[in-house]
Amino acid sequence: MSERTLLSSRQMATFVARGFLRLDAVVPDDINEQFLDEVGRPPQPGESVRALYAKLLSGSGIPTVAAGTPLADAYPPTSAVSRVLHLPVVRGAIESLVGPAPRFDHHFLHVTFPPEFYAARGLPNVSQHTHQDSTIDPRRAFDVQIMYYPHAVTPEMGGTRLVPGTHLRIVSEAAIGRYQNIRGQQHIVCPAGTLVFLHHGIWHGGGVNRSAALRYMFKIRINPTVRQQRLWDTSDLPNDHFEQRPIFLLKDAPDPNSVHTILTTPEPWFEADTGRLEYLNRIRLWRYLLGDERFDADYWLTRIENEPTASTAG
């Protein structure tokens, strides 16, 4: 096995709370250049975007891979994607999230075309509706989607839009398409070689590209083949991890690096009541990853699980 850098507990807790982990510029330029070479030359405007897309995909050097293939067998060893997946930081993130031998689910080259491609056909150039990938998925186990940005993404290019903290909401794919803007939404404007690891449930959509260049994003979905339990570097879990701390009436700001704080930090879009349900669901996911039902953060689950059975009757 090659070298890998596992995620820390803080990174894992952040993934549990927010549903994504962004690693800027972790892929070296030579791999980025190799990937763009393997994708092939950008098409010229004129034909329909759908036809150009088909031409781009069929002409690219990215292989077709059967769903369910071991990820380790999905790409030729010298290909750019294989080199990305073998970077220590990428191996470590994958192993921390879905284990050492995940399955390949699917991949896709997302290309967002500049306005002239739409203007040439008299079509509107609009962003992609907000959606959750795949279909209704109520599992506690989760898949990971890796988004790879082989070139710098500028604000004019739009970037992928994602809404932190939405991943634990059980919705049906494009049913959320009517939500145009959500407080706290992020646009992935990033340097070349950036990777974003997503929980499969996060709400997202492609931003509109108003630049003169094509925007590329390569996405790989992978499935765990083992129970996702303590797969990350747990050596930094503090000794008081299972202890409760004062809540509501506080005299000092809570430690922002504490797992408890990370799991109970709201997103700007949280509704007053369901924001609390988000905390419960995050804590349940953290329990699942720890493999320990004793964990709680700020008493949210302990309170509602308290059903005493002891009797004062003699």
Place this chain on the structure above:
Amino acid sequence: MQQVIAFAILRRLMKRQQVLVLYLADSALDSHVVAWSQWDGTGRREHMAGDAEQPPYSTGLAALRDGWRLIQMAPLQPHAPGAEFATAYLKYEFVFEQWIDIDV
């Protein structure tokens, strides 16, 4: 009478609907906006996903006071047994409209 009806129909034809959907933090119209969407039947503006970082109004009440007409609010539903902690779609949806004169 026919002239009055014809005039009313003509007036209607010269108007287009704008729709504003605000998602609020709780069921009160004066709670703050957490998400929003707009569609403009006049064709003057193309709203789309991800096109704004700040909502057009801070609360639903602010939209009312600016002349938007509330036409629907999400009902409060009891929680299904066994699914009390499930989260899914945004819960407090308020739909507003305006009718805008257009040149025909």
